[in-house]
Amino acid sequence: MIFASDNWAGVAPAILNAIAREADRYGNAYGESPIDKAVEARFSEIFEREVAVFFLGTGSAANALALASVNKPGGAVFCHRDSHIVEDECGGVEYLTGGARLIGVDGAAGKIDPKRLRAAIARFAPGFVHSGQPMAVSLTQMSEAGTVYSLEEIRTLTAVARERELPVHMDGARFANALVALNVSPAEMTWKSGVDVLSFGGTKNGCMGAEALVFFDPAMARDAPFLRKRAGQLFSKSRFIAAQFDAYLKDGLWLELARHGNAMAERLRAELTAMAAARLAWPTQGNEVFAVLREDDAARLRQSGAVFYDWAEPQGAELKLHDTESLVRLVTSFATRADDVERFLADLRSAEAPESLSAPVRPGRVRD
C-alpha cells in the first residue's frame, strides 16, 4: 500500500525491455546515437511541430535549465507559491541561473491566480533597474495540489505573460497525468496554449529516469546544448534515456500508464468523499489525492502498512485543519494495484485495524 509518491514506483515492463535491448549493443555516446536522434524526432511528431528536445536526468535539472535558457540579469520568475521549484529544489533554479529570483504567486488549489499574477508582474516597472526585471512565468501541470489547469486557464495565464512579453515555462513532471485528465493533445496543452518551453517528465510515470527539456521554438534552444553539458546533464550513455522514451511514447504507453494512475486516484477520491472520516483538500484531477484524515486514522493506516506523506498545511487561508486532523497526500501511479487501493479504503473504514510492525512514517512536509 505505497501511496508515498509516484517516484517510489519501479519501471514499467516495456520500458525495462527497451533498456535491456539497448544494454546489449554499442551506441554513440552523448546523445549522438541513432536512437537518440529517432526519439528526438518522435517528440516533434508528438507535439505536431518541430521542437528542440534535450534529454536530462532529473526534473529539477529540466526546470532549472528551462529557466536558464531565458535568463536575464536581475530576472524574476513568476510561479505558484507552492510550486516545486520554490519548495523542493533546494534553490536549483537560483543556482543554475546564477541568481534569478522566484516570485511565489498565490492562487487556490495550487493554481496561479491570473489577477495576482498580473499584479505581481506589475510591481516590476519596465526599466526600473532597482527591482530587477521579469523574465518568465512558470506553470506546473499538473499542479502540486493535484489539480489540472484547463486549456482556458493555461491560455489566460500565458496571455498575462504575453502582456509583458514573458516566455512561459511548464513544469510537466506529471505531464501525462494532466494530459489524460484533460483529454487533449500534447500540442493543445502546450504551444497551442502559449507555452514556450516544457519540462517533460517520464520518471514519475513509469520510466527509470527520463526527463526532457522541450523548446517549441527551436531558436530559443540555441544555448541549450551548452547549458545541458555545462550543468553535468549530458549523459554519456544518453541513449538509455532515449530508449526509455522510445518505449514510453510508443503505441500510447505513456497515456495508458497515466490513465491507470489517474483511475486509481479517482477510486480513492470517490470513496473518500463518501466517507465521514475524510474530506478532500482540493479536487482530485490526476493521480494525487490530498485528503484530510483524523490523525488516529492516519496512524492506524500506517500501522497496517500504508505509506503516505503528511503534507504541509498551505500558507494561505484556503484550508483549515482541526487539531486532530492531518493533511495527507496519496499518490497513485502506473504501478498501483487496485487491491491495494481497496485494502486502504477498507482499513480506513474499519474501526479496528490489525496490529502490525510500525511502518516508516516521515513526519511533516516532504515533497518530491
Add this chain to the structure above:
Amino acid sequence: MIFASDNWAGVAPAILNAIAREADRYGNAYGESPIDKAVEARFSEIFEREVAVFFLGTGSAANALALASVNKPGGAVFCHRDSHIVEDECGGVEYLTGGARLIGVDGAAGKIDPKRLRAAIARFAPGFVHSGQPMAVSLTQMSEAGTVYSLEEIRTLTAVARERELPVHMDGARFANALVALNVSPAEMTWKSGVDVLSFGGTKNGCMGAEALVFFDPAMARDAPFLRKRAGQLFSKSRFIAAQFDAYLKDGLWLELARHGNAMAERLRAELTAMAAARLAWPTQGNEVFAVLREDDAARLRQSGAVFYDWAEPQGAELKLHDTESLVRLVTSFATRADDVERFLADLRSAEAPESLSAPVRPGRVRD
C-alpha cells in the same frame, strides 16, 4: 570493431539484472531506500574507512561538485592541462563553483609534473588578493592519455598540495582500470596516498549511468547533500544507481570488467608496437591505446568498419606527427570482443582492405 570510447558500450549483464530486479518493486525516492543505504555502506567497506558517498548521474557532475565542495572565492584548481575538466566539460567546474579557475599544468603523458605543479601554485602568494587563491589539486586516474599514476607519483603530487594545505581531488572516471593496472587496493590509490575526494566512475566500466562522489573525510561532505540536490543531481529513483553499484561492487565484478578491458588494450598495444605501421604516443597502461597511424591506414580501417577517434595533437613538444600521420585513440572496455581486436589488427596488417560503405568518421578532437 568499436574502439570509439568505453562509454559507447552497453551494460554488463549482471548490472542489467540488478536494474531489472529493482524495476519490479517500490523503494523510497531520493536516495533513502534500503539499497541506497546498503550500497553507501558498501563503499565504506571497499575503501576501508567510513566515507560519505553521493550517487550522481554523470562524471562531469561528480567532478564539478567535488570541487564545489572545497570552493573558495577567487579559487584556482590545479590540474593537468589536458584533463577532462579542462577540455571536455564545457566549463562545468567553473559554472557549478560560481567561477573557480582551472590552471592547466603541464606534464608528460597526461600526468602532472610535480615541479611544475609546485611552481604553478607558487605563483599564488598567500594572501595576495589580486591573484585569487589556490583551492584544490585535481588528478585524473587513469589519465586522459591512458597512463596510470603510480602510488608514488600520487603521493608526490598530494605532498605538493599539502605544502599549501590544498585538498586533492581524483577524477576516477576510469578508476577501476587504473586500480587493476596498479594492482593495489582502493584505499591505497586514494586516501592512503593523500586523496581527499574522489569522482568514482562506473559508467565507462559497464554501468548504464552510475557515478559517485566519495569523501574520505565525511566532515568535508557537510554541504554535499545540498550541493547535489541544488545541482539537479539527486535522482528521485536514485536506487537504480545504487542497484548498478550493488552489482558492480559485488564479488569483484568491477575489477573483472576492468581487467578484461585492460587485457584487450594490452593485446592491441603489444601487436601495434611490433608493427612498422604504428607507434604508441604514450605507454598503454589501462584500457586506452593512443597510436600514431598512417592516415591512409586509419582511413582504411574505418572503411572496414572500425570506429575510433582522431585525437588532438598535444599542445607541447611531446609528440611530433608527420603530415601523413594521425594520432588515434583506441578504447577497449568490458564489452570488447577478442575477435574484434584480432580483426582490427589483421586489417591493419593487410596491405589491401575490402571496399565497404563508409563508416562514420568524426574528424578532429573529440573526447569523452
Add this chain to the structure above:
Amino acid sequence: MIFASDNWAGVAPAILNAIAREADRYGNAYGESPIDKAVEARFSEIFEREVAVFFLGTGSAANALALASVNKPGGAVFCHRDSHIVEDECGGVEYLTGGARLIGVDGAAGKIDPKRLRAAIARFAPGFVHSGQPMAVSLTQMSEAGTVYSLEEIRTLTAVARERELPVHMDGARFANALVALNVSPAEMTWKSGVDVLSFGGTKNGCMGAEALVFFDPAMARDAPFLRKRAGQLFSKSRFIAAQFDAYLKDGLWLELARHGNAMAERLRAELTAMAAARLAWPTQGNEVFAVLREDDAARLRQSGAVFYDWAEPQGAELKLHDTESLVRLVTSFATRADDVERFLADLRSAEAPESLSAPVRPGRVRD
C-alpha cells in the same frame, strides 16, 4: 525643498576637505595606505572590539558580500519582506552569492516580527535537502519604513536566529540615524545585541561614497578580502574612501550629521501630526517621514518645488489609503535646511499655492 532621498544630498564640508587633503599626495593603492590602515583601526575603537573592516563603494555591495561571506548551498536569508535587499538591489544578493534565496518575512512598520521569523525558519527542517537550508538573518537598522529597532527588539530577533545557529547581518545604510535615535553605543546596537556582520553606511549621511563591511568576529572574514576583490569592489584609490570615513568618524561628526537629519524629520513629523491634512503611515524615528497626504496636496507641494517620492502601498493589511490619498516619503539629511522644512510645512498648510513650473515627479514606487 529636496526630500527625495538622503542620497540626493552632497558631501559634508569636513569630508570634502579630507578628500582634498588626500588628493594632493601619493598613497598606496588597494587599501594598503597608512590612512586605510588607520581608519580600519578606528573602526575597532568605535565598536570597542577588534573588528575586520572592508571599505566598499556601495551599500548593495556591502549587503551582498556580507551574505556571500556566510554563504551555503541552497541557502535562505530571512529578512523583512520590504527590505532593501528584497526590493531595491536587482537581485544583487542572489547574484553575488550564486543563488541564495531571500525569504521575506512580514512584520509591522518595516520590522521583522519575531514569531513570523521563527515560523519562517521552522519551515526548513534540519537536513531536509529539498528545501535548502537557512543561512542568515538580515535586519535593516533603521528600517525601510523609517522605524528603528530597539535594542530589545534586536536581541529578540538575534536570539531567534541563534536557535538555529544562524549568523545575523545588519543592513546599516542609515546606521548613524538609528544610533542617535536610540542614543546607544555602536557596540550595543550590534555585536552586544547579537549582530555578526554589519553593512556600515556613510554615503547617505554626508559621505560621497563610503561604505564598510564590518565583521565583529575577524575569523568570519577569512574570505572577505577575496570576496571584495573578486566582486570588483577593491578600489585602487581606496584611501579616498578611508579619508571620508576618517573625517566622518572624527570628533563625532557622523553623529552630529545624523542628529541634524533626524531633527529635521522630527520637525516634519511633529507638524504633520498636528495637521488635519496629513497622517503618518509609521512612527518617525530617524530621518524619514512616511506620510499620507491628499493627492492634490502632494501635487501642489511638488508644484511649489518640493521633491519627494510616492511610496508603494505596503502589501499587507497594515495601511489602507483612500482613493484620493498618496503615501509619500520625506527624507531629510545633514544637508536639509530648516527653512526648507518650514516652507514645505507652510505650503502644505496654505489652501492655495502659487502657480509654478512643474517640478519633476516620479510616480510610483521608487526606492533607494
Add this chain to the structure above:
Amino acid sequence: MIFASDNWAGVAPAILNAIAREADRYGNAYGESPIDKAVEARFSEIFEREVAVFFLGTGSAANALALASVNKPGGAVFCHRDSHIVEDECGGVEYLTGGARLIGVDGAAGKIDPKRLRAAIARFAPGFVHSGQPMAVSLTQMSEAGTVYSLEEIRTLTAVARERELPVHMDGARFANALVALNVSPAEMTWKSGVDVLSFGGTKNGCMGAEALVFFDPAMARDAPFLRKRAGQLFSKSRFIAAQFDAYLKDGLWLELARHGNAMAERLRAELTAMAAARLAWPTQGNEVFAVLREDDAARLRQSGAVFYDWAEPQGAELKLHDTESLVRLVTSFATRADDVERFLADLRSAEAPESLSAPVRPGRVRD
C-alpha cells in the same frame, strides 16, 4: 620618487574642483542627475557616435561587466596570457559571468599574437559542446607590458575575432596613455578598428575613482543597466563619478594628463637606454617602463626613497634575467614631477648612494 603605480597618485586639481562643486548641491541619485546625463552625452561626442555608457567604480568591474554583457554558457574569452583580467582580478570575470573561462594567448611584449589567437579560437569547433564556445576577445590598450597596439594591430586582431563573430572588448585602464601615444582619435582606436565594448579608465590618469563601460552599439547594452545595478556598481551618488569625467573630458584635460605621464616615462626610457646599468624589457610606449636592473642597484634606489615594484618574470622565453638582475616596473602619471625623475636617474647613475631609512619594499609580483 613614487613609481609604484599610477593609481598611487592623487587627483588632478581640476577634477577635485569638479567634485567640490558637486558636493555643495543636491542632485538625483543613481545616475539620473543632469550631470550624469550630460556626461553620458559627452561620451557620444568624444567617440563620434551614439554610445551607451555606464559609470562604474573600478576597472575590474568594468571588465567583468563588459564580458558579462556578451556572456554565453561555456563561454571562453581570449585574452593575453598576462592580461589584468587573468592575473590581477581574483577571478572577477569568472565570478560575474557565472563561470566564463579566460584563455590566455601568448604574444610578445604583452600583445596578443594574431596567429596564436586564431589557433586558440580554432580549438573550439563550432557546435562541439564539450569544449564550450568562444564568446569574446579582450585586448588591453595599453598593454600590461607598457606597449601600445597600433591601429593596424588592433584591426588584425578584431578581424580574427570577426571570423568567428566574436565581440571584442578593450580593457582601457590606461586608454588615454595609449591614445596620446598613437595620436589618433578615440573613435579610431575603438569602434573604427572593430572594438565593440570598452572599459574606459579615468582613475589611473588623475581621477579619484571613475571608470566607464562604453558600448559602441547601444543595442548590445540592453542588459547593462541591470548588470551594473545587480553587481552593486550603480552608485547612489553616481554624479560624483560623472563630475570627475566632466572635468576629465573638458578641454582635453585627459589627454594633457596622459601626455605628461608619457613624457615622464619617455625621459626615463631614454636615459635608462643610454646606461650600461639598465636595459628595457619591452619598448616603452606609454607611461610604464619595464627595466632590468641589477638587484643591488634596485635595492639602493629603494634606500634612496624610490618606490617601485619588482615584476614577475614573464612565463615564456621572451626575456631572460641573470641571477643578479631584477625586472622592475616604473610607472609615471600626471602627478610625476620631473625632478623626481631626474633624482631617480641620478641615483641610478651614482656609484654610491646615501644611507637612508629602509623604504617599503614589496617583493615579487605585484600588479594593479
